Amino acid sequence: MTDNTANIEFEDKIKRILLLPSPLHKFENEVYAKLNLEVFIKRDDLIHKEISGNKWRKLKYNLIEAKKNEINEIITFGGAYSNHIYATAAVGKYFGFETIAIIRGDELNENSSETLKFASKCGMKLKFISRTEYRNIRIDKTPIQTNLNSLVIPEGGTTVFSLEGVGEMVEEINGQLNQSPDYIICPVGTAGTIAGIIANTHSSTKVIGICVLKKGQYLETEIENLLNQSKKETNLNYEIFWDFHHGGYAKKSPELTTFVSNFNSNQEFEIEPIYSGKLFYAFEQLVNQNYFKPNTKIVLIHTGGLRY
Ligand SMILES: Cc1ncc(COP(=O)(O)O)c(C=O)c1O
Incomplete structure (x- = not known):
């Protein structure tokens, strides 16, 4: 194409x-x-x-950037109630992206909140990490080690x-x-x-x-x-x-x-x-x-x- x-x-x-x-x-x-x-x-x-409100506005050109670079996978971050996780999962479902979310709280699972249940149903893969690990990623902005051809979008969806x-x-x-x-x-x-x-x-x-x-x-x-x-x-x-x-x-x-x-x-x-x-x-x-x-x-x- x-x-x-x-x-x-x-x-x-x-x-x-x-x-x-x-x-x-x-x-x-x-x-x-x-x-x-x-x-x-x-x-x-x-x-x-x-895909409510500013989530669409903030994601759109990230998706375009991904498409331009033939990237089909989005990795992102958030809490168990995050609007951004919810919207990104939906975007994946409607616009054909694989989505992975790193979720704050290793005690959680895909049934812990309506947001996570919904995200999981959309096909988003959820990875749960401890709150300390999560904080370190945010503070140090440590790049996530991945061999995948992915677009990494920070918490909240702002780039x-x-x-x-x-x-x-x-x-x-x-x-x-x-x-x-x-x-x-x-x-x-x-x-x-x-x-x-x-x-x-x-x-x-x-x-x-x-x-x-x-x-x-x-x-x-x-x-x-x-x-x-x-x-x-x-x-x-x-x-x-x-x-x-x-x-x-x-x-x-x-x-x-x-x-x-x-x-x-x-x-x-x-x-x-x-x-x-x-x-x-x-x-x-x-x-x-x-x-x-x-x-x-x-x-x-x-x-x-x-x-x-
Ligand atoms: C519904 C809603 N309104 C407003 C905001 C705040 O927007 P921003 O993070 O771009 O400041 C958010 C979070 O991103 C949100 O989920």
């Missing part, structure tokens, strides 16, 4: 399987109307029920190729609004999504990140590294809020729990407490503090994370 035929087949599959461009929904309430804020939600959570996929989301937004928005806001975990937005916006758009981890400030360096590697001109107009973590990654404060539960009872779409809950909570606080200039367009990225 020629490169070109393979690319056409790949793009064709994307069109058949995924909902792209993802919808941009107007999000209205009295407070926004009073402050003259036009608020939109980029519904990346609707891209696919198993320099991820920035291009996120850039497609920014392009969609600009097209859907017929202009670039004044603000784009997203959650920050490994920082691949925000780096992709920063790399693909001009300074007329302020990019805002809500860090979901405690003491996540080290991510500033990750962002810089990703932007340097991508060699794209950088939009310096960005700000990350570090204090909306509600206790740390996957932790919940009582305020967050109440907020998410009220939100889900009153809105037509759902959020979860790990990423989108913290994003929407922070957004409400910032609106109440008059952070946003009036007569502006604001886009919140719903990065998925819900399992339907």
Whole structure:
């Protein structure tokens, strides 16, 4: 098969399987109307029920890179509840890649969580290693010894190729609004999504990140590294809020729990407490503090994370 035929087949599959461009929904309430804020939600959570949200954006150009190099196997890493493991397993199933995941916790097995059960059902091979071994791999960035012709994608799915996929989301937004928005806001975990937005916006758009981890400030360096590697001109107009973590990654404060539960009872779409809950909570606080200039367009990225 020629490169070109393979690319056409790949793009064709994307069109058949995924909902792209993802919808941009107007999000209205009295407070926004009073402050003259036009608020939109980029519904990346609707891209696919198993390859949800920013996972597709971050994986796409990694897959293209693999295809270009005739690599058919992806090796990646994560915890037993990782959205990235879930999505990578699904990508393997739909797009014909062999997938292997190194999972943190040698006490676990393929029945330990819904994520691992699903991944295993998709055909992903799971290798369980101790938490110490796992930490060493992450800290030392020790290359995984493999004779296989594989693409190794780190935990969370962020590589320099991820920035291009996120850039497609920014392009969609600009097209859907017929202009670039004044603000784009997203959650920050490994920082691949925000780096992709920063790399693909001009300074007329302020990019805002809500860090979901405690003491996540080290991510500033990750962002810089990703932007340097991508060699794209950088939009310096960005700000990350570090204090909306509600206790740390996957932790919940009582305020967050109440907020998410009220939100889900009153809105037509759902959020979860790990990423989108913290994003929407922070957004409400910032609106109440008059952070946003009036007569502006604001886009919140719903990065998925819900399992339907
Ligand atoms: C649903 C969801 N939203 C947001 C994020 C954070 O994105 P990033 O890791 O690119 O900062 C993640 C993790 O990657 C995620 O799974």
